[in-house]
Amino acid sequence: MTSQPQIVQPPRIAVRLVNLFSSDEEAETIEGDLLEEYTHITSEHGATFARRWYWRQTAKTIVHLAGTAYRTAPWSTTSAIAGGFLLRRLAARFVEPAIFAVIDRYQIFVHHFSTYRFLASTGIDIGHILVFLFVGCVVALGAKGREMVATMMLGLIFGAMAVTAVLVMVSRSGDDAFVWRLTWYFADSFALVIGGAIVRTRRSVATARPAIA
Amino acid sequence: MSGRDYLGEFEHIIVLALLRLEDRAYGVTVRQEIEFRTHREVSIGAVYATLNRLETKGFVKSHCGDPTPERGGRSKRFFRATAKGVSAVNRTQRALHSMTEGLDLVRSYS
DSSP: OOOOOOOOOOOHHHHHHHHHHSOHHHHHHHHHHHHHHHHHHHHHHOHHHHHHHHHHHHHHHHHHHHHHHHHHSHHHHHHHHHHHHHHHHHHHTTHHHHHHHHHHHTTHHHHOHHHHHHIIIIIHHHHHHHHHHHHHHHHHHHSTTOHHHHHHHHHHHHHHHHHHHHHHHHHHHOOTHHHHHHHHHHHHHHHHHHHHHHHHHHHHHHHHSOOOO | OOGGGSOOHHHHHHHHHHHHHGGGOBHHHHHHHHHHHHOOOOOHHHHHHHHHHHHHHTSEEEEEEEEEGGGTTEEEEEEEEOHHHHHHHHHHHHHHHHHHTTOOHHHHHO
């Protein structure tokens, strides 16, 4: 009986990230190559060195995969990003009216004042995060094969807009409290990328599922 | 002759690595060969991005090998340079040689 080679499990998050950014065909080859080298490096230099190597490879690989994905279909990716930008502008208008409609409908202001305070402040922020999550899913559906690039680029655009807006507000008003709003704005951008990751994962699972005869 | 007939710097290095490795050329060996000979760290993503581009241009061809246990049951993708790819390497080499001919790079710029 021949002994099977000892396979060392690489960092799960890093494996997941490479999967999210690569096409289904590419993912198998790249994962296999990284695992083969990782196992070899672990036995030669130890687990800590190998983990660091794996993360470095992951970061550089993601940059290349994202660049390639955008360059292969720049117009359709840009269209999905532009569509997502407009959709977010449209959908964001309904967040506050929807929350206040719920408050009015159930008389929350009268019966549960603390709930009203939560919904009228944090609730609106959470509503915006859900809108961004929805937009992220729609953008990813439109940018098949480039889900992560499209949602990350849109997230960066919104992030940059938020930083600019906050800097302008702080410089005009002198009130540093606006800076704390950035955490919510960054959460919005993060929700976009999460939306992209959800759609990408669903598509990978659907492709990997064996056909039923 | 258009610019598409020449290879970029990394494309050139990749095709030369394929020619050196012959039938052993896949992601890991190509990456290691480049690191060993050029002493620069190369990511597997950069190797595949370039190989895919070269395949689209018809300079390389690929085929999948059998799944192996040391790769967790995943298969290797082997690459080889095509005749068109070898011509592109020669053309690029000649262009570089022609551009550097007569220049004393060590004395002039050290």
